[in-house]
Amino acid sequence: MRFSRRRFGTLVAATAGTAALGSALGACSTPPVTRDTPLRMLAVNHVWTQAIRKLLPEFEERIGRKVSVSMLTADQLASSYNVKLNASATDIDVMMVRALQEQGLFAHNGWLADLTPRIQGDPDFAWDDVQPAPREASTVAGKVLSVPVVTERSVLYYRKDLGPPPSTLDELRERALQLTDRQKGFFGFVGRGQRSGAVTQWSSFLYSLGGDFVTDGRSRIGSPEAIAAYQYYGELLGKAGPPGATNMSLEQAMPIFAQAKAAFYVDADAIYSNFLDPKVSIVQDTVGFAPFPAGPAGSRPYNIPSWSVGINRFSRLQDDAWQFVRWASSRETVEKIQAAGIPGARTSVWADDKSLATFPAELAASMRVNAENGVGHDRPKVLQVGRARDIIGRPLVAGILGQDVPPVARDADAELTDFLVRDNRHQGI
Amino acid sequence: MSTAAVLDRAVPVTRRRRGGWSWLRGVAITVVTLVFALPVVWMFAAAFKTNVQVTDPTVGLVFPPTLENFANVLADGAILPAMGNSLLVGVVSTVLSAVLAVPAAWAVGRFGMRSTGSLVLVARIVPAISLLVPWYYLFAQAGLVGSYTVLVLSHMFVSVPLILWIMISFFEGLPVELEEAARVDGLSAFGAFLRIALPLAAPGTATAAVLAFVASWNNFMFALVLADENTETVPVALFSFISYASTDWGGLMAASALMTVPVVVVALLAQKHIVAGLTAGATKG
Numbered sequence: 063m064r065f066s067r068r069r070f071g072t073l074v075a076a077t078a079g080t081a082a083l084g085s086a087l088g089a090c091s092t093p094p095v096t097r098d099t100p101l102r103m104l105a106v107n108h109v110w111t112q113a114i115r116k117l118l119p120e121f122e123e124r125i126g127r128k129v130s131v132s133m134l135t136a137d138q139l140a141s142s143y144n145v146k147l148n149a150s151a152t153d154i155d156v157m158m159v160r161a162l163q164e165q166g167l168f169a170h171n172g173w174l175a176d177l178t179p180r181i182q183g184d185p186d187f188a189w190d191d192v193q194p195a196p197r198e199a200s201t202v203a204g205k206v207l208s209v210p211v212v213t214e215r216s217v218l219y220y221r222k223d224l225g226p227p228p229s230t231l232d233e234l235r236e237r238a239l240q241l242t243d244r245q246k247g248f249f250g251f252v253g254r255g256q257r258s259g260a261v262t263q264w265s266s267f268l269y270s271l272g273g274d275f276v277t278d279g280r281s282r283i284g285s286p287e288a289i290a291a292y293q294y295y296g297e298l299l300g301k302a303g304p305p306g307a308t309n310m311s312l313e314q315a316m317p318i319f320a321q322a323k324a325a326f327y328v329d330a331d332a333i334y335s336n337f338l339d340p341k342v343s344i345v346q347d348t349v350g351f352a353p354f355p356a357g358p359a360g361s362r363p364y365n366i367p368s369w370s371v372g373i374n375r376f377s378r379l380q381d382d383a384w385q386f387v388r389w390a391s392s393r394e395t396v397e398k399i400q401a402a403g404i405p406g407a408r409t410s411v412w413a414d415d416k417s418l419a420t421f422p423a424e425l426a427a428s429m430r431v432n433a434e435n436g437v438g439h440d441r442p443k444v445l446q447v448g449r450a451r452d453i454i455g456r457p458l459v460a461g462i463l464g465q466d467v468p469p470v471a472r473d474a475d476a477e478l479t480d481f482l483v484r485d486n487r488h489q490g491i
Numbered sequence: 492m493s494t495a496a497v498l499d500r501a502v503p504v505t506r507r508r509r510g511g512w513s514w515l516r517g518v519a520i521t522v523v524t525l526v527f528a529l530p531v532v533w534m535f536a537a538a539f540k541t542n543v544q545v546t547d548p549t550v551g552l553v554f555p556p557t558l559e560n561f562a563n564v565l566a567d568g569a570i571l572p573a574m575g576n577s578l579l580v581g582v583v584s585t586v587l588s589a590v591l592a593v594p595a596a597w598a599v600g601r602f603g604m605r606s607t608g609s610l611v612l613v614a615r616i617v618p619a620i621s622l623l624v625p626w627y628y629l630f631a632q633a634g635l636v637g638s639y640t641v642l643v644l645s646h647m648f649v650s651v652p653l654i655l656w657i658m659i660s661f662f663e664g665l666p667v668e669l670e671e672a673a674r675v676d677g678l679s680a681f682g683a684f685l686r687i688a689l690p691l692a693a694p695g696t697a698t699a700a701v702l703a704f705v706a707s708w709n710n711f712m713f714a715l716v717l718a719d720e721n722t723e724t725v726p727v728a729l730f731s732f733i734s735y736a737s738t739d740w741g742g743l744m745a746a747s748a749l750m751t752v753p754v755v756v757v758a759l760l761a762q763k764h765i766v767a768g769l770t771a772g773a774t775k776g
Contacts, residue, residue, distance in 0.1 A: 108735040132720050135733050145620075145716045149628035153636055153719075313738055317546035333736040342542040342737070369735075 095378050100130040101386060103156040104142060107133040108369060109335075110212045111158070113399050114390055121389050125382055140164055147173045147374065155377040156386050161199040161208055161370045166445045168372075174207040175373040180384050181206055187388055188410075195438025196367035196407040209391040210367030210407040211399075215432035216266040216440075217331040217363070217425070218352040221345065224325050227352035231270060231294065234326060234355045238302035241325040250302035252315050252324035253295075255462050257455035258448065259311035260295075262440040263328055264458055265364050267291045270357030275442035275454060281482060283454055284475025287359075289468055296461020308459050320345060328354070331429055332368065335403060338422070351425035353432055365436020367407055405429060442478075444485045453478045534751075537744035545740040560745035570746050573728035576639075578753070580724060581707040584643045585700050588650035593696055595651075596658030597684050601667070608659055615652045622648075623716050630717065637719030645713040650703035657702070661695035662688060701761045705754055725750045 105111040111133055118129050134142060139158065146154060147168075157174070159165050168174050181189045189197070189206075196210035218234075220227045224241060228234040238250030254260040268274065271294065273287030282288055299307045304318055312329065316336060319327040320343040336342055337349040354363035371390055373383040389395060396406035400417040411417045412433065418426040442450045457471040532552075537545045539556035564570050599608040626645065627636065635641045669691070670683040678686060689696075711726035718724060729750065732743035 106735050107731060107733065130720060133731065134715070135730050136735060138715060138730065142716060145623045145627055148624045149631060151627065151631060153631060312736070316737075321543070321547055330736070336737050342546070344543060 097126065098128075099379070100128040101125075101155050101379055101382050102153055103129060103131045103158070103371075103386070104139060104154045105131055105133050105156075105158040106136050106139050106369060108158075108212065110369060110399065110404050113402050113404055114395075117395065117398065121386065124389075125385055127379075127382055129386065136160070143168070143173070147171070147376070150376045151374070152376050152378050154374045155379045155383040157372050157374050159208055159370055159372055161196070161210065161367045162439055162441055162443070163447050165200075165208060165370070165372075166202060166443070166447070169202040169205075169207055170445055173375055175375045175377070175380060175383075177206045177209065177373065177384070177387070178204075180388075184388070188393065191393065191410050192391075192407050193365070193409055193412075193433070195365050195436060196370075198438055199367050200370055208370035208372035209387050210370045211391055211396075212332065212369040213366065213405050213407045213433075214330040214332045214368040215363050215365045215429060215436055216263060216328055216354055217334070217428050217432060218354055219319055219327040219329065219334075219337065220350045220352055221322070221325050221348050222350040223348045227350060228326075228355050229352075231267070231355045231357040235294070235298055235302075238298060238326055242302045247323060249304045249318070249324045251298050251326045251328075252303055252310075252318045253299055253307075253328050254311050254315050255299050255303070255307035255459070256309060256311045257459050258451040259455075260458055261451045261454050262364070263330075264291065264295050265437070265440040266328065266354050266362065267295050267357070269362035269364070269437045270354065270359055272357070272359035275439075275450075276444070276478075276482065279482060279486060281475050281478035283457070283478055284472045288475075289457075289471050292457045292461045292467045292471055295458065296464070296467060300462045300464050303462075308462050317342075319349075322348070330368070331425065331432070332405070334422070334425055351422060351428045353428045354435075361431070361435050362437055363432045363435065364438075364440035365433050366438060366440050444482065446481075446485055450478065450481060450485070453481060531751075534744050535748055537740060538748040540741060540744075542739065542741050545744070557741075560741035561749075563739075563742050564745045564749065567731075567742075569728050569731055570725065570749060573723055573725045574750070574753070576642075576718075576722055577708055577724040577726075580639060580642045580646055581704045583639075584646035584650055584707050585703045587643065588647045588654050588703055589696060589700055591647075592651045592654035592699075593658055593689070593692070594681075594684065596655045597662045597688055597692075599655070600659045600662035601670075608655065611652050611655055614648055619649070619712055623712070627716055636717055637722055639722055641717045642714060642722060642724070645717055646707040646710060649706050649710065653703050653706060654696075654699040657699040658692065658695055661692050665691055697761050701757060704757060708754055 111131065115131055118131075122129055140163075143154075143157065143159075143164070148171075159168060159174070165174070181187055192200075192210060193213065196213055200206055200208045200210055218227055225237070228237050234251070240250065242248065242250040254263045265275070268288060268291040271287050271291040273285055273291055274282050276282060304310075304324070312333070315327065316329065316333060318324050320337055322345050331351070334351065338346045340346055343349075354361045371387050373380060373387060377383050391407075393408055393410055396408045396411045397414070397417055400406045400408075400411050401420055403420045412430065418429075421429065441447055442454070444450045453474050456474045457467055460470040461467045536552055536554075538560055539558070540550065540554055541557055541559070544550040544554055595611075596608075598604060630636050630641045665688055669687050670680075673683040673687045674680065708724075709726060710724070714722075714724040714727045718727065725746075729743060729746050732739040732746060
């Protein structure tokens with residue numbers, strides 16, 4: 063291309079014009095904060111968010127400011143945070159985050175405000191009343207970055223019309239294999255089988271068989287316990303589960319149980335209402351709920367803070383945002399929300415039978431047992447959780463497909479070891 | 492044998508040949524149509540099913556239909572305002588893009604400004620996600636995030652290069668002699684464009700405008716980041732049917748069906764122009 067003086071001039075003028083426009087826009091002052099400026103919350107589309115919206119008028123009246131809640135799916139929420147907070151967004155005040163999924167990365171990027179001084183200076187908030195495992199998950203490098211509002215445990219969903227629930231993992235496998243009748247399209251067990259998506263549900267099997275993802279900063283997915291967990295879950299889902307199980311996440315697995323096409327299903331207790339809703343389920347009269355079956359290491363399901371609320375470090379309404387976090391996670395609010403069927407993280411609320419009255423009695427009992435035995439994480443505590451889940455999920459898929467698990471697990475173990483070195487370096491460990 | 496007789500004998504041979512291949516052509520058309528139409532048919536069918544029927548693979552295309560999903564979607568009150576937002580942003584961004592890009596395409600086509608055209612095409616080459624952070628920063632500083640202005644501007648970023656490049660080849664296909672004759676009769680260069688080239692380019696403009704409108708109507712990423720709850724467009728609003736632990740498939744499909752209808756109507760109305768527009772310029776030279 064011939065680059066004439068005229069063309070060069072045009073290019074320079076265009077560049078200068080763009081830069082000037084950018085500078086002019088950049089120099090525009092952000093609108094000032096007034097009493098009319100709403101407190102903005104970016105949240106996941108969750109029953110908790112819908113419940114808290116209904117309670118908002120009392121909070122708005124108290125602080126004299128409107129609260130605006132935008133709801134997105136979990137993945138979109140993470141994408142929005144990544145774009146907006148990279149640009150130091152001030153139009154998000156309260157952030158709904160997954161303490162175990164993205165909080166570490168957000169902390170690393172300095173996007174979440176440190177809540178420690180506010181919590182320490184507010185004895186009425188009763189931080190000690192929050193369950194220990196979720197409390198620990200909310201803390202990064204000694205700083206409290208979020209407050210848990212929704213907790214989850216894995217639970218065994220079973221069909222009451224097919225007999226009592228199994229109490230051990232061996233019994234679960236035996237019964238599931240017995241009940242499977244592929245000719246009739248009935249399966250003994252259904253669960254998540256997708257490489258990354260299955261990792262969280264598999265964690266309860268891993269812990270109950272005596273393993274963990276990482277201990278003392280080292281990968282443990284090549285340990286005999288982890289290999290046993292991979293083989294157990296692979297056999298259970300591969301032989302007693304539906305075809306195409308490796309493509310199944312929550313959205314695919316749940317309807318199979320809801321359609322009365324499976325005898326047992328292990329997933330989060332937070333989804334129980336789907337099975338009681340006649341619009342989506344035909345097992346509302348036959349579904350039962352049981353504690354996670356015990357393995358050689360006992361019954362060790364996860365008990366995690368699935369969703370927490372934190373404050374955007376760039377927010378210009380930090381005080382009001384804290385008032386919101388304080389109110390939304392207070393004993394009084396958690397009581398109301400838990401009574402509506404959404405489990406929170408307050409120990410005192412769990413101790414109160416009234417707060418569990420709306421749950422089916424069997425589920426409430428199972429949730430209590432699972433909460434007592436629970437492990438505080440359902441995925442490795444690393445910065446790049448998605449990458450780690452991909453690595454951990456590989457032997458899981460191999461097991462479901464009936465492949466030889468030990469070599470794949472050893473390979474994945476080496477990969478996770480390399481990954482942890484890089485991830486720890488990023489974390490400054 | 493006369494020439495006519497030879498031709499008479501030749502016709503059946505051609506027909507036989509065509510007949511030999513026509514079944515394959517029919518199969519190919521059927522397969523392609525099924526592949527493309529099946530998801531759409533499934534979507535419309537699911538819109539009339541209950542959630543239990545949607546997730547039950549044994550329920551195919553024969554089932555007792557329900558209008559409950561449409562009633563719920565309309566009662567929910569989120570989709571109709573979002574459709575209004577999408578319509579507003581789509582129409583305004585398309586009209587403004589056409590006002591900018593059609594004369595620009597004429598200038599690029601007539602005066603050989605190909606390098607300038609290539610520069611505009613960079614906007615289509617750069618991944619949109621990489622532009623979102625600086626855009627968001629600048630628009631947030633200007634207090635524009637959440638406004639229609641920012642959505643229209645961001646959608647124009649996609650529409651202007653699209654319209655420009657469709658129209659360049661269109662204008663290049665028009666005989667330059669027509670404009671030269673107009674110039675001889677006393678019109679200015681821009682007058683020749685306005686009175687001669689632009690009316691002749693109407694099919695191309697219609698094609699480009701419809702494609703730009705569809706691109707705007709379906710754009711998800713810009714609205715996700717730059718809109719707020721009052722200005723969110725349909726693709727973002729659709730996700731309100733997907734929650735953390737469950738998906739309202741019936742509602743989602745009913746809302747998707749509603750979202751599809753305006754685009755199908757626009758495409759059908761402009762179909763004649765689109766076909767003429769897409770083929771114009773193909774035989775230039």
